[in-house]
Amino acid sequence: xxxxxGKQQIAWAIGSDIVNNFxxxxxxxxxxxxxxxxxxTLLRETDxxxxxxxxxxxxxxxxxMTFDFNSVETSGLHFTEFGLLASGxxxxxxxxxxxxxxxxxxxxxxxxxxxxxxxxx
Numbered sequence: 001x002x003x004x005x006g007k008q009q010i011a012w013a014i015g016s017d018i019v020n021n022f023x024x025x026x027x028x029x030x031x032x033x034x035x036x037x038x039x040x041t042l043l044r045e046t047d048x049x050x051x052x053x054x055x056x057x058x059x060x061x062x063x064x065m066t067f068d069f070n071s072v073e074t075s076g077l078h079f080t081e082f083g084l085l086a087s088g089x090x091x092x093x094x095x096x097x098x099x100x101x102x103x104x105x106x107x108x109x110x111x112x113x114x115x116x117x118x119x120x121x
Contacts, residue, residue, distance in 0.1 A: 005040050006096035023096050025050055025085045026067035026114055030078045035098045042083050042098065047073045050088070052113075062119040068111065075108030082114060 002010075031043025049067055056064040065084070080103050086094040097116070106112065 001035050001037060002097055003039055003095050004037050005094060023065060023084045023086060025088055027083045027085060028069060028079060029081045031081050035100055039098055040095050042081050046077055062117055064115060064117040067114045071108050071111050074106040074112050077106045079104040079106055084116060
């Protein structure tokens, strides 16, 4: 679900040259509940990392981004939510997208790599 803040960011990105309003970070967390279009943060964020490498724009009207979290960052996490944001380490509400999933328990022996594609239709 694209949030209200994400819709605004898209409008700004299409209509202007405002810098630092694009997706640069992914956050992971262990919150649960219904995703609301008005949310600007995860319900229970545990970590936030910058994009790994550069976005992939090889497909028309589509961008794919990858975000990596090491085994120390994910150790003991009951992974249930992730989101894409414009802002960095502070818990500032600049959430473009929020996704919820069934709980995946990460025991500190694996790394997590999230790959997310956004296609403008």
